[in-house]
Amino acid sequence: MSNRDGIYLVGNKHINVLVNSLLSEDFDNEEGLKSLAEFGQTLTDENLRSYNYRYNEEITGILPFVFTRVEPVSSVQLFKACSCYEHNSSALPDYKKSKAANIIHEIRSRAIRRLPGYEVAKWHIE
Numbered sequence: 001m002s003n004r005d006g007i008y009l010v011g012n013k014h015i016n017v018l019v020n021s022l023l024s025e026d027f028d029n030e031e032g033l034k035s036l037a038e039f040g041q042t043l044t045d046e047n048l049r050s051y052n053y054r055y056n057e058e059i060t061g062i063l064p065f066v067f068t069r070v071e072p073v074s075s076v077q078l079f080k081a082c083s084c085y086e087h088n089s090s091a092l093p094d095y096k097k098s099k100a101a102n103i104i105h106e107i108r109s110r111a112i113r114r115l116p117g118y119e120v121a122k123w124h125i126e
Helices: 012-020 030-055 075-089 099-113
Strands: none
Touching (some): 012 030, 012 075, 012 099
């Protein structure tokens, strides 16, 4: 969907792109993959909570998140996917303190560190 005015429930593939970006040696084992699945469910739940709040709905039940590996996307696409997720999941006043917000922050931070030239750039500029 491209509706930027309203908010909607973000799809499983979109959330898989987000959590797959965290896949690394730290997560490439059974326990790590379980953590990624939990992160995906957290993002899904926060999105539903935001949707319900924004539209004064009471959709209940858990929308199941199913973790699957997906092909990596470019850093630019990942930044855009994070922005889309936040647009659709940050309606609640407490979003910035949520676990979902922390996950999105970590995804963005890792994407920044993967940008070409980041590792060789100066830390402090004099």
